[in-house]
Amino acid sequence: MQNNKTLNYADGILQAFTYLLENHKEVFVFGQGLWSPWYVGSTMKDLDKKFGVERVIDSPVSEVAVTGAAIGASVCGYRPIVVHPRVDFMILAIDQIVSQAAKWSSMFGGQVHPAVTIRGIVNRGGEQGAQHSQALHAWFAHVPGLRVVMPATARDARDLLIASVLCDDPVLYIDDRWLYEWEEEDPGIQLLNLSEVGPHVLKNGNDITIVAASFSTKLAMDAAKTLEEEGISVEVVDLRVINPIHWDVILESVQKTGRLLAVDGGWQSCGLAGEIIAGVMEHVPLAVMKASPKRLTLTNAPAPTSKVLEEIYYTQPSQIISAVKEMIGSKVHV
Secondary structure (H helix, E strand, C coil), rough: CCCCEEEHHHHHHHCCCCCCCEEHHEEEEEEECCCHHHCCCCCCHHHHHCCCCEEEEEEECCHHHHHHHHHHCCCCCEEEEEEEEEHHHHHHHHHHHHHHHHHHHHHHCCCCCCCEEEEECCCCCCCCHHHCCCCCHHHCCCCCCCCCEEEHHHHHHHHHHHHHCCCCCCEEEEEEEHCCCCCEEECCCCCCCCHCCEEEEEECCCEEEEECCCCCHHHHHHHHHHHHHHCCCCEEEEEEECCCCCCHHHHHHHHCCEEEEEEEHHHHCCCCCHHHHHHHHHCHHHHHCCCCEEEEEECCCCCCHHHHHHHCCCCCCHHHHHHHHHCCCCCCCC
């Protein structure tokens, strides 16, 4: 496959699908709206024409049946990718994901490996309202036996999708439509072992560590750029995989900076940001901390429909900038 000098997130996903379908005959894609840019953007453009509708299967609206059928196929030698155009509607298949796919390997002593990848798309904003705007990653990250992947960069959108499909474990791959136009330089496909993928430092800094995933990582990078211009050195750690979390890179960063801000696109209660803070404080001595850790999340309320309220509801880089400045000027509370 010819590599472009730059790659955006949506094209990264498309490249991953193309690579997998070209090189692995056991891979097929199953879900609703796969032939429609309205559902999946440009991430699956013309795959049905190139690989045939028997491998890129546009299904009826039945999240339970589609997910269950794919899980069944995964234990018969296939590597299916289920696509749910909205994470919100994927809830209908939660029994198949949480009580079936995530449990089978353990229940059958490792003799069964549901090598299924379930792609859930976060699709917020645009006055869509509370039932179309949820990011429920923290739910699924709570479940043992289910790997949860949340790429932020274009390269990871591609390389982690490939790694997810080639992994023998069930994987929930969550991408965010707000990231589809984010670009970066492209060195070409890197084949990764998903079990070895952990957090990555996207930007080095010395004054504070910001830990985030998916679109929150982009917000953190945007804020870090502004803060750098004001003389504040921010280290941005992109989680990439939120179940299981590999802690070494995060702990090393916080031990260096002495400050931690966890930014998450989900709600605060029992959320990912709280998990990051708890995990760090279990391992980093209090004496190392220069300020109390802080989390920045969505308000504990359903998403509004009004555009004006959406601008208040969703986290902005300016809020991250304010939180960082507050932490730089504060001291740890014992």
